[in-house]
Amino acid sequence: MIDDKKNRRPTVIVIDDDQSVREALKGLFESVGLSAETHGSVKEFMEADDPEKAGCIVLDIRLPGQSGLEFQEALATSNLPRSVVLISAHVDVPMAVRAMKAGAIDVLTKPVREQDLLEAVNRAIANDALRREERTAKAFLQLRYMSLTERERQIMKLVIAGKLNKQIAGELNLAEATVKLHRGHMMGKMKATSVAHLVKLADGLVG
Numbered sequence: 306m307i308d309d310k311k312n313r314r315p316t317v318i319v320i321d322d323d324q325s326v327r328e329a330l331k332g333l334f335e336s337v338g339l340s341a342e343t344h345g346s347v348k349e350f351m352e353a354d355d356p357e358k359a360g361c362i363v364l365d366i367r368l369p370g371q372s373g374l375e376f377q378e379a380l381a382t383s384n385l386p387r388s389v390v391l392i393s394a395h396v397d398v399p400m401a402v403r404a405m406k407a408g409a410i411d412v413l414t415k416p417v418r419e420q421d422l423l424e425a426v427n428r429a430i431a432n433d434a435l436r437r438e439e440r441t442a443k444a445f446l447q448l449r450y451m452s453l454t455e456r457e458r459q460i461m462k463l464v465i466a467g468k469l470n471k472q473i474a475g476e477l478n479l480a481e482a483t484v485k486l487h488r489g490h491m492m493g494k495m496k497a498t499s500v501a502h503l504v505k506l507a508d509g510l511v512g
Contacts, residue, residue, distance in 0.1 A: 315430045316340040316360035320350050320376075321392075322368055326415075330363060333419055334426070347371045356385045359437060361410070361429035363422070366393035366400065374400065378407045386436065388429035392417055446509050449495050457491040460484060464491075464500060465507050 317334045319341060321327050327343035334341040340360070344350040348370055362380075364373040371379075377389045391404050394415040401412045410432060411425035453461065456477075463473045470488065474481040497503035 314340055314359065315433070316342060316358055317426055317430075318350065318358075318360065318362045319343045320345075320347060320362060320368065320373065321365040322346060323365075326365075330422075333422070337423060339426070347373070347376045356387075359430075359433060361388040361390060361426060361433055363390045363392060363426065366391050366396070366404070366412075374404060374407075377404060377409060381407045388433040388436070390422070390425045390429050392422075443509060446506060450510055452494050453491055454487075457487050457494070460487050461491050461495070461503070461507070464488065465504050 317330075317339050319327050319330045319334075321330070321343070322345050324345070327345070331341045331343050344353065346368055364377060366373040368376075373391060373393075377391060380387050380389065386408065389409050391409050391412045392415055393400075393412075396412055396414045404412045410429040411421075413421055413425060450458075459477060460473060463476065468476070470481050470484045473479075473488075474484045477484070479487075492503065495503060495506055497506055
């Protein structure tokens with residue numbers, strides 16, 4: 306049985322090829338009550354990764370094999386993006402701009418000030434939690450939509466387009482009372498409180 310609480314507990318994942326850095330950062334994060342794990346390379350991390358684990362990644366930009374920057378860009382376009390804080394002994398402006406464009410929470414220069422890193426990690430964890438909440442909400446919304454009958458989906462589409470019951474009835478060749486019945490069922494299943502709310506929910510399905 307999967308321990309959901311364990312997966313929800315934020316973990317800071319440190320990926321750095323310098324063992325002393327890994328140990329120092331792990332100690333820092335654990336000293337403030339955070340769970341932490343370390344890896345010496347992207348390959349080592351990928352072999353052990355659980356993408357459902359909440360938290361963030363502290364990633365060295367310069368790594369053997371796939372660089373931290375390349376890996377961060379790959380994560381940003383994956384089905385499950387991760388919150389990343391990049392660190393490096395040498396950070397130039399183009400590198401920092403490239404990282405931030407790919408969604409990095411922050412780019413910090415080694416030796417990293419502990420407070421700066423902890424603040425960046427806290428922002429990254431908060432960002433990860435928000436993204437997971439949004440993903441869960443969208444999944445539930447999709448389940449609600451999947452529960453609609455084909456007729457209810459047709460009516461939903463026309464309601465969102467601003468059509469009145471009478472217009473929908475004419476377009477679908479139904480009695481207006483039948484449209485009202487299907488519309489009521491559709492609004493209930495989608496948990497929509499108004500047409501404006503329904504439009505917002507529909508945007509969430511495709512967003």
